[in-house]
Amino acid sequence: xxxxxxxxxxxxxxxxxxxxxxxxxxxxxxxxxxxxxxxxxxxxxxxxxxxxxxxxxxxxxxxxxxxxxxxxxxxxxxxxxxxxxxxxxxxxxxxxxxxxxxxxxxxxxxxxx
Amino acid sequence: xxxxxxxxxxxxxxxxxxxxxxxxxxxxxxxxxxxxxxxxxxxxxxxxxxxxxxxxxxxxxxxxxxxxxxxxxxxxxxxxxxxxxxxxxxxxxxxxxxxxxxxxxxxxxxxxx
Numbered sequence: 685x686x687x688x689x690x691x692x693x694x695x696x697x698x699x700x701x702x703x704x705x706x707x708x709x710x711x712x713x714x715x716x717x718x719x720x721x722x723x724x725x726x727x728x729x730x731x732x733x734x735x736x737x738x739x740x741x742x743x744x745x746x747x748x749x750x751x752x753x754x755x756x757x758x759x760x761x762x763x764x765x766x767x768x769x770x771x772x773x774x775x776x777x778x779x780x781x782x783x784x785x786x787x788x789x790x791x792x793x794x795x796x797x
Numbered sequence: 798x799x800x801x802x803x804x805x806x807x808x809x810x811x812x813x814x815x816x817x818x819x820x821x822x823x824x825x826x827x828x829x830x831x832x833x834x835x836x837x838x839x840x841x842x843x844x845x846x847x848x849x850x851x852x853x854x855x856x857x858x859x860x861x862x863x864x865x866x867x868x869x870x871x872x873x874x875x876x877x878x879x880x881x882x883x884x885x886x887x888x889x890x891x892x893x894x895x896x897x898x899x900x901x902x903x904x905x906x907x908x909x910x
Contacts (some may be wrong), residue, residue, distance in 0.1 A: 692837065714896050715896040715898075717898055719901075724806075724903075724904075725903050725904065726887055726901035726903045726904050727840075727887065727899075727901040728901070729899075729900070772839065772840070776896045783828035783830075783845075783847070783891040783892070783893065783894075783897055783899065784842070784845065785899055787839050787840040788839055789837060789838060789839035790839050
């Protein structure tokens with residue numbers, strides 16, 4: 685069935701770039717999403733990419749999509765301590781309008797001063 | 798901005814109690830979702846609803862039920878709470894169209910003693 689995989693943990697130093705990776709299985713997904721969860725809070729939509737795009741940039745965030753390999757990445761430039769959080773990638777569940785998303789396990793990003 | 802409000806941030810209940818978790822959204826979204834979040838497991842879908850009085854089982858519905866009497870409100874019910882239902886519960890909503898992002902509440906951390 686559909687599955688989304690992420691590594692569980694990433695540690696970087698403040699000012700470095702962070703790259704969080706994700707693989708997915710549903711080739712019919714048309715949108716892929718990145719969410720951020722700060723401690724004790726819900727998920728906040730960070731950005732998304734349409735499947736006919738290879739790249740999307742939004743200020744310090746760059747999303748890269750390799751559709752052939754079903755690989756998605758989120759790059760955060762000049763990582764700050766406020767970027768410490770759990771990051772989830774998610775794929776839309778086929779073309780259904782039920783709105784279901786399939787989420788990865790989440791990657792905990794630790795930013796060291 | 799979309800606002801999804803969960804009635805409690807923290808809740809402590811006893812084994813065997815009937816527990817109600819409430820969620821309200823203010824953007825006239827058709828779809829609403831209940832997830833539970835556990836470390837290392839990511840988000841797992843319990844139930845979702847795509848219209849008033851409509852509901853569908855997610856991946857882990859056992860031990861839970863839901864109610865959607867009004868469009869803006871989606872309730873999660875633990876019929877007889879057990880200690881393995883101690884978790885973070887997240888509510889989300891989205892428009893009823895393919896590939897719409899979900900918007901999340903801040904979560905309810907539920908402890909069953």
